[in-house]
Amino acid sequence: MTDDLRFVPRSEIARALSEANDPIVRAGLLATASRLNALYMIARAGSGHIGSSFSSLDIMSWLYLNEMNVQKNKNVSDVFFSSKGHDAPALYAVLIGLGLLPEAMLDGLRKLGGLPGHPDVATPYIQTNTGSLGMGISKAKGMIEADRLAGRARRYFVMTGDGELQEGQLWESLQGAVNRNLSGLTVIVDHNKVQSDHYVSATSDLGDIEAKFAAFGWNVARCNGHDFAALRDTINSSRMAAKPTVIVADTVKGKGVPFMESTQFGPHDFYRFHSGAPSAEDYKGAVDALQATLGTLSGQSGAAPMAVESRPRTPASPTSPQLHRLIPAYADALLNAGKQNPNIVALDGDLVLDCGVVPFRDAFWDRYIECGIAEQDMVSMAGGLSLGGRLPIVHSFACFLTPRANEQIYNNATEGTKIIYVGSLAGLLPGGPGHSHQSVRDISLMANVSGMTLFEPATGREASMALNWMIEQASGPCYLRLVSIPVALTYDAELAAEPVVGRGMPFTEGEDAVIFAYGPVMLSEAVAAAQELRQAGLGIKVVNLPWLNRVDADWLRACVAGIDHVFTIDNHYREGGQGERIAATIAQLGLERCPRVRCLGLDEIPACGTNEEVLRHHRLDRDSIAAFIYASLDPATDSKTLQCSILAKAGRG
Amino acid sequence: MTDDLRFVPRSEIARALSEANDPIVRAGLLATASRLNALYMIARAGSGHIGSSFSSLDIMSWLYLNEMNVQKNKNVSDVFFSSKGHDAPALYAVLIGLGLLPEAMLDGLRKLGGLPGHPDVATPYIQTNTGSLGMGISKAKGMIEADRLAGRARRYFVMTGDGELQEGQLWESLQGAVNRNLSGLTVIVDHNKVQSDHYVSATSDLGDIEAKFAAFGWNVARCNGHDFAALRDTINSSRMAAKPTVIVADTVKGKGVPFMESTQFGPHDFYRFHSGAPSAEDYKGAVDALQATLGTLSGQSGAAPMAVESRPRTPASPTSPQLHRLIPAYADALLNAGKQNPNIVALDGDLVLDCGVVPFRDAFWDRYIECGIAEQDMVSMAGGLSLGGRLPIVHSFACFLTPRANEQIYNNATEGTKIIYVGSLAGLLPGGPGHSHQSVRDISLMANVSGMTLFEPATGREASMALNWMIEQASGPCYLRLVSIPVALTYDAELAAEPVVGRGMPFTEGEDAVIFAYGPVMLSEAVAAAQELRQAGLGIKVVNLPWLNRVDADWLRACVAGIDHVFTIDNHYREGGQGERIAATIAQLGLERCPRVRCLGLDEIPACGTNEEVLRHHRLDRDSIAAFIYASLDPATDSKTLQCSILAKAGRG
Numbered sequence A, B: 001m002t003d004d005l006r007f008v009p010r011s012e013i014a015r016a017l018s019e020a021n022d023p024i025v026r027a028g029l030l031a032t033a034s035r036l037n038a039l040y041m042i043a044r045a046g047s048g049h050i051g052s053s054f055s056s057l058d059i060m061s062w063l064y065l066n067e068m069n070v071q072k073n074k075n076v077s078d079v080f081f082s083s084k085g086h087d088a089p090a091l092y093a094v095l096i097g098l099g100l101l102p103e104a105m106l107d108g109l110r111k112l113g114g115l116p117g118h119p120d121v122a123t124p125y126i127q128t129n130t131g132s133l134g135m136g137i138s139k140a141k142g143m144i145e146a147d148r149l150a151g152r153a154r155r156y157f158v159m160t161g162d163g164e165l166q167e168g169q170l171w172e173s174l175q176g177a178v179n180r181n182l183s184g185l186t187v188i189v190d191h192n193k194v195q196s197d198h199y200v201s202a203t204s205d206l207g208d209i210e211a212k213f214a215a216f217g218w219n220v221a222r223c224n225g226h227d228f229a230a231l232r233d234t235i236n237s238s239r240m241a242a243k244p245t246v247i248v249a250d251t252v253k254g255k256g257v258p259f260m261e262s263t264q265f266g267p268h269d270f271y272r273f274h275s276g277a278p279s280a281e282d283y284k285g286a287v288d289a290l291q292a293t294l295g296t297l298s299g300q301s302g303a304a305p306m307a308v309e310s311r312p313r314t315p316a317s318p319t320s321p322q323l324h325r326l327i328p329a330y331a332d333a334l335l336n337a338g339k340q341n342p343n344i345v346a347l348d349g350d351l352v353l354d355c356g357v358v359p360f361r362d363a364f365w366d367r368y369i370e371c372g373i374a375e376q377d378m379v380s381m382a383g384g385l386s387l388g389g390r391l392p393i394v395h396s397f398a399c400f401l402t403p404r405a406n407e408q409i410y411n412n413a414t415e416g417t418k419i420i421y422v423g424s425l426a427g428l429l430p431g432g433p434g435h436s437h438q439s440v441r442d443i444s445l446m447a448n449v450s451g452m453t454l455f456e457p458a459t460g461r462e463a464s465m466a467l468n469w470m471i472e473q474a475s476g477p478c479y480l481r482l483v484s485i486p487v488a489l490t491y492d493a494e495l496a497a498e499p500v501v502g503r504g505m506p507f508t509e510g511e512d513a514v515i516f517a518y519g520p521v522m523l524s525e526a527v528a529a530a531q532e533l534r535q536a537g538l539g540i541k542v543v544n545l546p547w548l549n550r551v552d553a554d555w556l557r558a559c560v561a562g563i564d565h566v567f568t569i570d571n572h573y574r575e576g577g578q579g580e581r582i583a584a585t586i587a588q589l590g591l592e593r594c595p596r597v598r599c600l601g602l603d604e605i606p607a608c609g610t611n612e613e614v615l616r617h618h619r620l621d622r623d624s625i626a627a628f629i630y631a632s633l634d635p636a637t638d639s640k641t642l643q644c645s646i647l648a649k650a651g652r653g
Helices: A010-019 A023-045 A050-067 A088-097 A103-107 A136-150 A168-179 A202-203 A208-216 A226-236 A280-301 A324-341 A358-363 A375-386 A398-404 A406-414 A443-446 A460-472 A518-533 A552-562 A576-588 A611-617 A620-633 A641-647 B010-019 B024-043 B050-066 B088-097 B104-109 B136-150 B166-181 B198-206 B207-214 B228-238 B280-301 B329-340 B358-363 B375-387 B400-403 B405-412 B441-448 B460-472 B521-535 B553-560 B578-589 B611-617 B623-633 B640-649
Strands: A003-006 A079-082 A158-162 A185-191 A217-222 A245-250 A309-312 A346-349 A366-368 A391-397 A419-426 A452-453 A478-481 A513-517 A540-546 A564-571 A597-601 B006-008 B078-081 B158-160 B184-191 B217-224 B243-249 B309-310 B346-348 B368-370 B391-397 B420-424 B453-455 B478-481 B512-518 B540-544 B565-573 B596-602
Touching: A003 A023, A003 A280, A010 A023, A010 A088, A023 A050, A023 A088, A023 A103, A023 A226, A023 A552, A050 A079, A050 A158, A050 A185, A050 A226, A079 A136, A079 A245, A079 A518, A079 B088, A088 A103, A088 A185, A136 A168, A136 B346, A136 B375, A158 A611, A168 B166, A168 B198, A168 B553, A168 B565, A202 B166, A208 A217, A217 A226, A226 A245, A280 B441, A309 A620, A324 A346, A324 A358, A324 A460, A324 A620, A324 B198, A346 B136, A358 A366, A358 A419, A375 A398, A375 B136, A375 B166, A391 A398, A391 B217, A398 A406, A398 A443, A398 B405, A398 B478, A406 B400, A443 A452, A443 A478, A443 A564, A443 B441, A452 A460, A460 A478, A460 B198, A478 A620, A513 A518, A513 B078, A513 B553, A518 A564, A518 A620, A540 A552, A552 A576, A564 A576, A564 A620, A576 A597, A576 B596, A597 A620, A597 A641, A597 B578, B006 B024, B006 B280, B010 B024, B010 B088, B010 B280, B024 B050, B024 B104, B024 B228, B024 B280, B050 B078, B050 B088, B050 B158, B050 B184, B050 B228, B078 B088, B078 B136, B078 B578, B088 B104, B088 B243, B136 B158, B136 B184, B207 B217, B207 B243, B217 B228, B228 B243, B329 B346, B329 B358, B329 B460, B346 B358, B346 B375, B358 B368, B375 B391, B375 B400, B375 B405, B400 B405, B400 B420, B400 B441, B420 B460, B441 B453, B441 B478, B441 B565, B453 B460, B460 B478, B512 B521, B512 B578, B512 B623, B521 B540, B521 B565, B521 B623, B565 B578, B565 B623, B578 B596, B596 B623
Parallel strands: A079 A158, A158 A185, A185 A245, A217 A245, A346 A366, A346 A391, A391 A419, A419 A478, A452 A478, A513 A540, A513 A564, A564 A597, B078 B158, B158 B184, B184 B243, B217 B243, B346 B368, B346 B391, B391 B420, B420 B478, B453 B478, B512 B540, B512 B565, B565 B596
Antiparallel strands: A003 A309, B006 B309
8 A cells, every 4th residue: 555646536626625615725625635636646757846836736726716717718718827837736736626637637747648747738728838937927928918909808827936036037027017017917926945956045045036026116915825815815905906916925845745845954955855756755754744634624624534545656667777877977077077177167057966066066166156047147157257267167957058048158159268068958858847848959059159069978988088078178169968867778888989079989880771879868779779670681880979060071971881871860859950960961072872861850849758658759769760760771671570570569560 | 521530549539638637537538539439430330339339438438547457468457348239339449549459440340350340359358249138247247256266356347238127137147146245346337218229218118227236136326427426436435335236327328419319319219329320411410519529628628639630431332222122121011911910919129120110010009019128028928929819920130039039939839839030130241240240040040949930031022922921821930031231132133932831943044053042142142153153154053942941852852953063052150051951951862863062151250340341251252152163163174264263353363
């Protein structure tokens, strides 16, 4: 039983809500059942944001039960959305609890065809796509302008995080709301005081939030975000304001489960429940706490206690000891580089843990700058540091660093200084967070920066060598693209060539075709595909070309000599990926006999799901790759059986 | 004489400054002489920002004469820079007046090898590259962090605009300066109340600036930015603050020349002297006014009046009646579209005039949203409008719209809505403003947005057809890339094919080679190059392919059939431009006989200069193109003479 997952069925929530009369008790029942259900979803998915979901759930429950006219037609319904977006499990749990999403979706979080890790408009009742911070108020403003043109009037509630208040766009969006008199808009700051890694005050203190919003002309109120009566009264009184309103709701990250509550952590500890799945032990403790609260609330309501159902936890996939991780290797390399080069300054955007910067930070506090969720500011600061003679190394997730601060990165490049940008969580995987976090445009976004050299390592050893090359040998700015997920490599983790710009290294040999790829995810799929094809009698040369925007023409000429078929595999959109660059280079070589190039990569917005689901969905898994190559080569051999088997495995047979 | 340009020689400024004792009179002398010299530079260059230069000149003069320890070594000197950057003529004039830049540079504004339209660190005493707004405080923060690590302490003065306060990054940068205790930093807002098109209050009112900065924890002071004593006292008292300081300096745009002063314009007029060159009449009137002030100041100082020298105005290149402009055609097309489609909402980022949105705005005030200098907010608002059922058309300069709001554009695309983005001032030209404004990365930045269709028209007619296609036929988001400069077309301005995705139209015929290009600048150069090569006996097919990220494979196959040499010309970096895409497509066609592809485009940060200088510098002018093609084809004919002539014209002979 301890390994079961527990949830409150929709029917029980409906019964309890119908039996309770007091709006405050009803909100408490929905919020607590939703905490249990959100936790169920996150445990089932294996990842998700507990802390923010719990801090926001009282507010969401109150709004949906008491404030909003909710309609399936999104253009008629009152509007709630969370600009931070990573509290999506909370919103899903509320919608399931109210019967607006099917109960079966409790098992669908971060699954293909289920509920994405961050909100997406393809889901009923989801009003806009969020997950990258700071856009929410602007989005609401546009919706309200559309309402005005259509003669509609409805209520808007936009939730933001508090760490999110570090983003420039949020402040950019405030003044226009006042100037254009968008008084129907209420912003609620889920002020839980903790951002991704640490307390907001320790990361990049916000100062006086109320004074800031007031200075931008907003009506400002503040209340306890876990006190339903206070929420009710604050929202009510703000309805009289002739200006847009912000309610700073004081909340507790992890609210509802004492040992998950942020008040239980020391000022310099990492908060443990920002993202990721709970351990089995933590899960059980949390469920017990939430069930106890449910019992208490049921007693207050006079209704019978809600029955809790349980389902077996899906057996976790065995954690293979062979899983290979780049981030720890990068962390070591950065620490060592810091020891050898006193010029290095590391900058971070509230992802010090995920980006592997903790060892450097702990060793060199004076050469570490925590910038908070402020990528543009961080990148321009790096520009200033570089002008001042330092070597800045800038860290964030690739999906945020490269598009959000793109103009700033280019501006730095025009100054001829050297800065190293490190983008983690790069590529299609993990598939769970969804498209706001799947960085599949960053090669294109960085390759067009004049003088920038891009590199994606396939092993920890290669990551370390690449960082050293960038520090010691590169003359201009560099971008180190890092896959963050652990990967079961299909090649030797010690493989790594000395960096020579534009040149790669074969991981397998063969003469029927060559595959160019990079990074641990796609190289592992490519090598596995080559192994499958070997059984079909085809010899495939898989080449690791880690230089994403540099191709040495002579090396390439030798690489494809005598080979009729070239395949490229991008962990990225095909458009602007490495494959297009290789194909373009081949066309420019002026070969007597030109091989046929076929580029594999993404052509559509990436799907959300498990890593396996997502690879398969986009036909970038080993079986799909093998089948595609096999079909492309259309060999005259009689290995029809194998072909069928390959195609069948890829779901095309 | 009326057509001469007048300036105060450096020697006269030095003499007057040495003869005057009162710091206030000295600052007035330097500022007024610098106004005259900045006006000289702008008139000579044919473009530049008079209004902002004049509003900021008293502040700059005071700082350089009285506050700053100025050293040639940028890492030792006290630091001043302007974050808005377009007031560069003012700064150059002060530096020339103080003997820090050579007097000959008065003739070098916006010329190759001279003084760039916006500041660049390649120029002595220029501390950082600005021109795109909102980055300055972040840059200074990084420099101060570098100082701390190096054990240096010096003073920092960063000037910002007031329209610039609409940019989110500015607010993003404030809190960290307080949290990290950067008390050596003084920001001076050149609060001249007028931005690119209109009064700030009419564009996107800033509300209470002082309250805003104070809420972010800054020490705030305010004074008259044209009152030297007030500047002195305000700067002095701010030195005691233990926090970073902002001084809101109330100024007048165009200060010093009564008819150029912004106080002389009605609240809804366009301010006439934001950018561009003065007319001959305005120039003369301004010079007379400034010389009168100089005389008055000299009288006050007790020194002899400064002698003013004059030089003949370089004869303006004759304005050909054949110059073709896309923006007016676009403006008409947008207006007509607005009449036919009530769903269209136009958004603008303080460039309503330059982007051709005035006719639409004046006809449809209710469907026009002026967002100010807030591209991220504007783009996300467009996302909300689109979710609300409208068809937003978003306008700004390409250089700001596509990188600054890149993540927001992608977020909108993930929602599956349709939005049309229109980027003006696209491409390498005009060459005068410099690299902050030369949009040569936008194809790459937009092409990687899933579902986005890019189009660059070569004629006004094609611009109009493209807009209609985007409104009526496109299913997803689109990017219309517009060259803003008037072009002397070398082909018929009526040429335009019905839009068929991925297919283009030959402008000339020939079988020795094919050139793919797009847009009026490069197509005009390509057609002219083909005409030159025709004289050398070579037949060149020049194809207009306006679809920047779509190539119809069948059409392309037919286009290159039987041709051995393919050239592409990008008004963009080669990396990520159209040429790479064409080359990659050819490699994927699997042709029996593959043509050799050669891609022309930018490979380095674009130079600043006149349009002719810049094209030639990057070897993208007609002569360089013809010479390159001729040399590439290396024909066995005996047309050596012609070859030599072509190569000589391109500077390679």
